[in-house]
Amino acid sequence: MSDKNEIVADDDVLVKVEGLSKKFCKDLKTSLWYGLKDLVSGVSGSSEDRLLRPKEFWAVKDISFELRRGECLGLIGHNGAGKSTLLKILNGLINPDAGKITIKGRVGALIELGAGFNPILSGRENIYNNGAILGFSRKEIDSKLAEIIAFAELEEFIDMPVQHYSSGMKVRLGFAVAAQMEPDVLIIDEVLAVGDLGFVLKCFKTIDTILPNTAIIFVSHSMPMISRICSQIILMEQGCAQFQGEDVSKAIDLYYNRFTSNDTNIVFDDGRLALKKIEFANATLLNEIPQILWGENMKLNLNFILTDINEVPVFNIILFDKEQRPVALLEQNTIRDNIEIKNNELNFSITVNNLQLSKGIYSINLSVAQRLGSPMLRINNVLTFQVLHEKEVWQPFLLKVRYE
Amino acid sequence: MALETRVYQKERTIKFGKLLKASLSDMYHSRFLARQLAERDIKAMYRQSYLGILWAFIMPLTTAAVWIFLNSSGTIELSDTGIPYPVYAFSGTLIWSIIVASINSPMTSTQAAKGILTKINFPKEALLLSGIYKLLFDTSIKILILVVFVIIYGVGLQWGLLLFPVAILGAIIFGTTVGLFLTPLGLLYKDIGKIITFAMQFLMYVTPVVYAIPKTGIMKTIMTWNPITPILLTARDLVVGFTPEYLNYFLVVLAVCIPFLFLGLIIYRISIPIIVERLSA
Numbered sequence A: 001m002s003d004k005n006e007i008v009a010d011d012d013v014l015v016k017v018e019g020l021s022k023k024f025c026k027d028l029k030t031s032l033w034y035g036l037k038d039l040v041s042g043v044s045g046s047s048e049d050r051l052l053r054p055k056e057f058w059a060v061k062d063i064s065f066e067l068r069r070g071e072c073l074g075l076i077g078h079n080g081a082g083k084s085t086l087l088k089i090l091n092g093l094i095n096p097d098a099g100k101i102t103i104k105g106r107v108g109a110l111i112e113l114g115a116g117f118n119p120i121l122s123g124r125e126n127i128y129n130n131g132a133i134l135g136f137s138r139k140e141i142d143s144k145l146a147e148i149i150a151f152a153e154l155e156e157f158i159d160m161p162v163q164h165y166s167s168g169m170k171v172r173l174g175f176a177v178a179a180q181m182e183p184d185v186l187i188i189d190e191v192l193a194v195g196d197l198g199f200v201l202k203c204f205k206t207i208d209t210i211l212p213n214t215a216i217i218f219v220s221h222s223m224p225m226i227s228r229i230c231s232q233i234i235l236m237e238q239g240c241a242q243f244q245g246e247d248v249s250k251a252i253d254l255y256y257n258r259f260t261s262n263d264t265n266i267v268f269d270d271g272r273l274a275l276k277k278i279e280f281a282n283a284t285l286l287n288e289i290p291q292i293l294w295g296e297n298m299k300l301n302l303n304f305i306l307t308d309i310n311e312v313p314v315f316n317i318i319l320f321d322k323e324q325r326p327v328a329l330l331e332q333n334t335i336r337d338n339i340e341i342k343n344n345e346l347n348f349s350i351t352v353n354n355l356q357l358s359k360g361i362y363s364i365n366l367s368v369a370q371r372l373g374s375p376m377l378r379i380n381n382v383l384t385f386q387v388l389h390e391k392e393v394w395q396p397f398l399l400k401v402r403y404e
Numbered sequence B: 001m002a003l004e005t006r007v008y009q010k011e012r013t014i015k016f017g018k019l020l021k022a023s024l025s026d027m028y029h030s031r032f033l034a035r036q037l038a039e040r041d042i043k044a045m046y047r048q049s050y051l052g053i054l055w056a057f058i059m060p061l062t063t064a065a066v067w068i069f070l071n072s073s074g075t076i077e078l079s080d081t082g083i084p085y086p087v088y089a090f091s092g093t094l095i096w097s098i099i100v101a102s103i104n105s106p107m108t109s110t111q112a113a114k115g116i117l118t119k120i121n122f123p124k125e126a127l128l129l130s131g132i133y134k135l136l137f138d139t140s141i142k143i144l145i146l147v148v149f150v151i152i153y154g155v156g157l158q159w160g161l162l163l164f165p166v167a168i169l170g171a172i173i174f175g176t177t178v179g180l181f182l183t184p185l186g187l188l189y190k191d192i193g194k195i196i197t198f199a200m201q202f203l204m205y206v207t208p209v210v211y212a213i214p215k216t217g218i219m220k221t222i223m224t225w226n227p228i229t230p231i232l233l234t235a236r237d238l239v240v241g242f243t244p245e246y247l248n249y250f251l252v253v254l255a256v257c258i259p260f261l262f263l264g265l266i267i268y269r270i271s272i273p274i275i276v277e278r279l280s281a
Helices: A028-044 A083-090 A123-135 A138-152 A169-178 A197-213 A224-228 A248-257 B015-028 B031-047 B054-072 B085-112 B125-152 B159-186 B191-205 B216-225 B228-240 B247-280
Strands: A003-008 A013-025 A056-068 A070-075 A098-104 A107-109 A187-188 A217-221 A230-235 A241-247 A263-271 A272-278 A284-286 A288-291 A296-305 A314-321 A326-330 A347-354 A360-369 A374-387 B003-009
Touching: A003 A083, A013 A028, A028 B159, A028 B247, A056 A083, A056 A098, A056 A217, A056 A230, A056 A241, A070 A083, A070 A224, A070 A248, A083 A098, A083 A217, A107 A169, A123 A138, A123 A169, A138 A169, A138 B228, A169 A197, A187 A197, A217 A224, A224 A248, A230 A248, A230 A288, A248 A360, A272 A288, A272 A360, A272 A374, A272 B085, A272 B216, A296 A326, A326 B003, B015 B031, B015 B125, B015 B247, B054 B085, B054 B125, B085 B125, B085 B191, B085 B228, B125 B159, B125 B228, B125 B247, B159 B191, B159 B228, B159 B247, B216 B228, B228 B247
Parallel strands: A070 A217, A070 A230, A107 A187, A187 A217, A288 A374
Antiparallel strands: A003 B003, A013 A056, A013 A098, A098 B003, A230 A241, A263 A374, A272 A296, A284 A288, A296 A347, A314 A326, A314 A360, A360 A374
């Protein structure tokens, strides 16, 4: 239930969430039936049903946090962890089953852009539709119309039916309208993921300008974005807060660890070359993941078995970060390198001096080809390792420098 | 700086009176949104159609035509209605279509907004209001046609005609009240919508839409007690210039409707989050 009261005290805590829980039902028919029961108990005002009924589960369980003006809370977790459900409760779309939320001020939600658009109508008309749903008055929209159209960069197409817009144009128009909100509390779901780079940058510029005066709750799967704007973080798993605090980097590590799989993937193999062994020469193991200190040398030992090859092939080794972005390529071996085939075996090591990759988990892709081009073996994720450093940065490299 | 505070929790701590006040205030403050939504739907509908507004009265017109034919060809024998039968039949089906539309309106407008209901928090009462705006738009055109019809058939134009919109307003209030009570259930189960369509077909035959109330018999009892009868008859009597016979019953029905309308608004306000949860889960 939403209750509106004017309060006078200027407490800085804008969002206060205490022991919030929400249950969902796995079965549609049962869900509808419970809905009917909830309708009855909602109207009569009974307050039972705190426990799970058959076929129900906790989609959100016992979440608590406080958020002040100027702070940003990041919500991360894999799909179905309960992030969006939590946002819906915060936005007042659905009621919690236990616990309490107190929100002060105007709440803005960037959950869906362009709500209320009608495809038949023109962009200009839809600015009014969307604006009205977001709570603007006609006067406010009239006065902001030019600004909205300019922000969306749609001057030329503003009188065209929205159904002929590209999806990017629709999102731009929707964001342009939403950007006019001056909320005290802003809820952002994954909406910013769409749109081209220029648009995303524009969105972030807008968010940066409103951040100091706003409490933001931000859901994203993009860890760089999270670490860029969030001051505190909740990692959700199956509805519960698995990690909560101001140590954003720790939560991100935990999040990534959930996805590190040791599944080696042979993508291509022509049978002439087999990888017998690949390992770090100097790394200690933690949870079966080799650990390397930032700034130390990284040394890989490799051992191949060859059939029917007389010439040393070329080794291509690419390092990927946890988001599967390639961050580095190790130099290829040349003929001058001192490696030889002995008894149909190839034994050698590769050393990278002063490894300056930033803290995080990396994986290695290996590909081997003949010197004249044709590929022989390609293995994805042949090895995973972790670089240790006390500082969390989201850029892939932390380069050693000297200040003088 | 005083900030508006919202509290969300399971227990309903707010009294009905306060809920009603909040509901009515939200409805008042969302006038622009409601108008915008209604305008959007009306524009979109007519921009993609050639017959446009014709569709609003094709149904009542054809129903009336069928009955006019049945009557004039002697297939069925109807008791005297006191006015030319075409006027009787057409006014009946038209007023009936207004009542049916207003019963359906709260549910269809809410259903149509399902997509934004699960994404954005806005005053839901705007949906009801936009439904009523759309009804008023359709209805005003229907009334205009009906008046033209009445003039063509030379049924006397009386001062009572000015009260006709009031009677129609009564019909809309009655329909909306009924519709509001069915809405929460109808959003959960599709059956409700089907049942409404089904039930209204039968109800039409126990309401003096295309024939008058018989002098005797069980049908007379049912039709006299049917609460839609006074609404329909009062509206028709006003448009053809008779003294409304069922005026008292009409006023009683309206007086009963008002508190129920308010109760319906309260239930609607309470039920929306519960329904949204089931729609989006």
